[in-house]
Amino acid sequence: MVIVANFSIGHTGFIDAQGQASGPLPSFACDSAVLVDMYRDMVLTRLFDKKAVALQRTGQLGTFPSAIGAEAIGVGLASAMRPEDVLLPSYRDHAAQMVRGVSMTEILLYWAGDERGSNFAVPRHDFPNCVPIASQVCHAAGAAYACKLRREPRVTVCMTGDGATSKGDFYEGMNLAGVWQAPLVMVISNNQWAISLPRRAQTAAATLAQKAIAAGIDGLQVDGNDVVAVRYAAQQALDKARSGGGPSLIEAITYRLSDHTTADDASRYRDAAEVQHQWLREPITRLRNYLARLGAWDKDKEICLHQECADRVEQAVADFLQTPPPGVDAMFDHLYAALPRSLEHQRDMARRQPAPAAHGTGHG
Ligand SMILES: Cc1ncc(C[n+]2csc(CCOP(=O)(O)OP(=O)(O)O)c2C)c(N)n1
Secondary structure, three states, rough: OOOOOOOOOOOOOOOOOOOOOOOOHHHHHHOOHHHHHHHHHHHHHHHHHHHHHHHOOOOOOOOOOOOOHHHHHHOOOOOHHHOOOOEEEEOOOOHHHHOOOOOHHHHHHHHHHOOOHHOOOOOOOOOEEEEOOOOOHHHHHHHHHHHHHHHOOEEEEEEEEEEHHHOHHHHHHHHHHHHOOOOOOEEEOOOOOOEEEHHHHHHHOOOOOOOOOOOEEEEEEEEOOOHHHHHHHHHHHHHHHHHOOEEEEEEEOOOOOOOOOOOOHHHHHOOOOHHHHOOOHHHHHHHHHHHHHHOOOOHHHHHHHHHHHHHHHHHHHHHHOOOOOOOOOOHHHOOOOOHHHHHHHHHHHHHHHOOOOOOOOOOO
C-alpha cells in the first residue's frame, strides 16, 4: 500500500484555564486595552444573557437560547471581522451579533417573536440568526461565492453548533465552498451537547475539524474558552480567505453551561459534576485572571464595568418593553408577493383577535 495523503489537525490555545499564558501571545493580545475591550464584550453578553432568561422566566420573552460559557467564541470571532464581512449566525450567537452592532433591543424583539428584530439597523447585510440546524451553511457558501464573483474583498462567516455537523446541509455547503474556493470561514461552536445528545454520540470522528479535510479545505481546532485563541485563528482564516486562499473550518471547543434553551432542563440528562468541572474552564474568569496578573484589572474596575453593562442591559430592556408590538398583519406581510387565499383567510381571522397591548405580555 502507498500512502497517497496525510492530514493532521492542529489545536491552538494561548491562555489556559488558570488564566496563565502558555507561551508567547499574538501581537494584538500584547495590548491590554484590546483584551479589556473583549472582556467588556464578554461581560456585557453574559449580563444580557442572564437578563433575557429572567425575562422569559417572568413571562416577558419567548424561548431563549442561553450562550453562557461560549462568550469567547462570538466575541473573538466578531472582533476579528471587518464591518463589510457577512455573518450568518445560529440562534445562540448573540455575542457575535452584539459585537457586530446588532442591538440588545433587536435581539429581544426577535425572541419575543417580532420580526423587526431581524431587520438590524447595523449591520444591514448580516443574515438573521438561523434556527433550522445547518441550513445557513448552504446560504453562507452562496453568499461567499457571490462576493467572489463580484470581486469584493469580503469574507462570509457562518456559525453552527456541533450537532449541525451531522446534517447534510453542513457537508453540502462546505463541499461547495471548497469546490468554489469561496471566501468562507465556518466556525463550529462545539459546546459538547446537541440538546440532550452528547458529542460522543454525534460522530465517531476524533475531531469535528477534520470534517473539512473531506471537502479539501483547512480544518483546525481552537480552545473556544480562550478569546485570544479564537480571535487569532479567526484572523488567520479571514486573512487567508480575503486574499483568495479559500475557505477554512474552525472547531472551537467550549461547553454549554446553561440549559439548551429556557424550554429545556439539562439536569435531566447531564451530570452536575461535569458542569461544575466546566465552570472552572469558562472564558470570562479566565481572561479576568490573566488581566489581573498583568496588572490591567482590579476590583474597582470590575465593579464599574458591571454597573456600566447592567445599565446598558436595563436600557435595552426598557426600549424593548416600550416598543409597540407589530400589527397582526405583520406575520403575513413578507413571504408572498400576493397572499394565497388560505392565508388571506387566516389573516382575516387574526385581525378579529384582540391585539396585545405591549411586548412583555402573553409569553409562556
Ligand atoms: C433542521 C432542524 N432539525 C431539528 C431541529 C431541532 N433542534 C433544535 S436545536 C437542536 C440541536 C442543535 O445542536 P447543536 O448544533 O450542537 O447546537 P447547540 O444548540 O448546541 O448550540 C435540534 C436538533 C432544528 N432546529 N432544525
